[in-house]
Amino acid sequence: MSSRARIPNRWLGLIVLSLTQLMVVLDGTIVNIALPEAQAELGLSDGLRQWVVTAYSLAFGALLLLGGRVADYWGRKRTLLVGMVGFGAASLYGGLAQSGAELIVARGLQGAFAALLAPAALALLTVTFASGRDRNVAFAVFGTIAGAGAAVGLVLGGLLTEFADWRWCLLVNLVFVVIGFIGGLFFLAESRAEGENRYDLVGAVTVTLGLGSLVYGFSLAEGGWGRLSTIGFLAAGVVLLALFVWIETRVAQPLLPIRVVADRIRGGAFLIQAVAGSVMIGATLYLTFHLQIVLGMSPLSAGLASLPLPIAIMIAAPVVTRLLARFGPRYLMIVGPLVVAAGLVWLSTITADGDYAVQVLPGLVVMGFGMAAVFVPLQNLALLGVAAHDAGAASATANSAMQIGGSIGVSVFTAVYVAAFSASEAAGEPMAAAFTDGYGATFLAAAVGMVVASAIAIGMVRGARLREMTYGADAGAGDGVDGEGAEAPRTIAVH
Incomplete structure (x- = not known):
């Protein structure tokens, strides 16, 4: 890696990178609240509206590995600036869309440029804060802002949709883009990886x-x-x-070295990440529909009513971190998805005349506690035992799994919703009841998916390396390699 040039104020650079990551993350949720109004204005069918969400997550997830390699070898600052311009142009196109097809294309372009922005921002953060206490502080700030992105998207989407127009949920990105581009020019130094590169x-x-x-x-x-x-x-x-x-x-330089996903523990982590993504991106989309279409909440109220899920995750995360240090990731990865499934089963009992505090709120809180038990160990598991030169690919694969799982989840849950809704409508049920039957069916399908995730953890997230991660190197003595020809165990930090 080339040495970085001295920059005027790297803490201002941290602000630029954090805002970039915030924009990328919040765009995964900000449109959810606006979708009912966008659907009505643009005449989108129930089947097509899912692509407003799916196009973003699919393009983001599918191109993330390529985006990381482009950033490393073309130049991280250059990639971030180009990604900023492209993301802004796509957001402007979507905000001015006059048809559902234009909005879907714009969302796909947003996802493609997000696949350049996200890895470039993380790589620049890594080289800007190379070591020491400043690095820990920088990563803590970056992670906290990124972690709050989903919640910010829900509230900001509600505010903009209710007091301005749904189109501002896309146009607001132009503010982030202008700040990010100007800040990137002045407060970020160029860096790139050394050696020959061939794009796959x-x-x-x-x-x-x-x-x-x-x-x-x-x-x-x-x-x-x-x-x-x-x-x-x-x-x-x-x-x-x-x-x-x-x-x-x-190929000589693969986009995804197969050894990264062939490892049993890492492969299991990626699969669980995909299932979790299907729930966080796919199933929760139908929650926003229920809040607005059936319960009659305003966009802002619906955004606020969705907050207990990310808030519960943030509250539970420190507790889960302590449990992780004591019991290790295996038990958390088994129990966490089951807790999420319990919350989803609770949500599946919603009725058209039900009360939010009784039928929705408890399910969201339970889901949040369970998701914290899943998300806290996942990144470490994705990087457990990975060679240094594969760390970037492993991290990108974990993020890709989340987005791709979400895009598949939206499609599967839409099929489940349409089938349940059509059956209820054919049976002569009132429209509101037919809607809740469809939404309830999606939550139940998501619960089944989380039970499958728990089963994946039972079968794949096990072995001597996990004991070492929890108790130290001596715990794995005598066990040898994990029976799979995996690389030598290594202890990694839990963060």
Whole structure:
């Protein structure tokens, strides 16, 4: 890695990087609150509205690995500045959209440029604060602001939709972009990785097409799982992803070294991350619909009513961190998803005339406690035992899994919702009751997914390296390698 130039004020650079990450994260939720009004104005069907959310998370997740490599070798500051301009242009296009198709395209472009911004910001933070106490403070500030992004998006989306217009949920990004671009020019120093680089463009195109085909196939399932088009796109997605795996074993500089995901513990962590993403991005989308469409909340009230979930995660995180140090990640990864599932089952009992404080609030709080038990250990598990030169790919894969899981989750839950809603409507139930039947079915499907995540933890998140992570190197003595030809155990910090 090249030595970084001296910058005038690296703490101002930290503000720029933190605001960049905040913009990327909040854009995953800010549109959720605005979606009912956008759907009504642009004439989006229930099937198409999901793509306003899916297009962002799919493009973000599918291109994140490529974005990280571009940032490393093309220049991190340059990549961040180009990403800023592109993200701003996409936001302007979406804010001025006159059709649902234009809004969906704009969201996909936002996701693509976010895949440049996120890894560039994290890499610049790493090289700007190389070591010492300042590094710890910088990462704490960066992580706290990024962690609050989802909550900020919910509240900001509610404020803008209620007191301005839903379009400002996209146009507000221009403020972040201007600050980020000017600040980046003056307060960030260029850096890039050393050595020869070859971009795995074939792998990037293949994985993007594969994931897109898979998600589109799931979205078609709302018309029937047995339809030829549904089966065709799902099959094409599987074939393309299998081709991607084959390509990654053949190229000199793969986008995703297969050894990163082949490890049992890391592979299990990525799968659990994907399921958690499907719930946090997919299932909670239908909560905002219930709050506004059925309970009649204003956009701002709906945003505030969604806050108990991220607040519960933040409150529980320090407690979970202490439990992690004492008991290790395995038990948390088994119990956490089951707690989330319990909260989702509670939400699945919603009725059209139900009370928020009774039917919604307890479920959100329980979900938040369970999600904290999942999220706190996940990043460490994703990096457990990974070689230094694979750390960036492993971290990017964990973030990609979250976004891709969310995009798949939205499509699957939409199919579940449409089936339950149609059945209730055909049975002659009132419209509000049919809506709640559909929403309840999505929450129940999400609960099943979290039970599957717990089963994944039981089967894959186990072994000597986890005992070492909790109790130190002596705990793994005599166990040898984890039975899989994995690299030698190493202790990593829990943060």
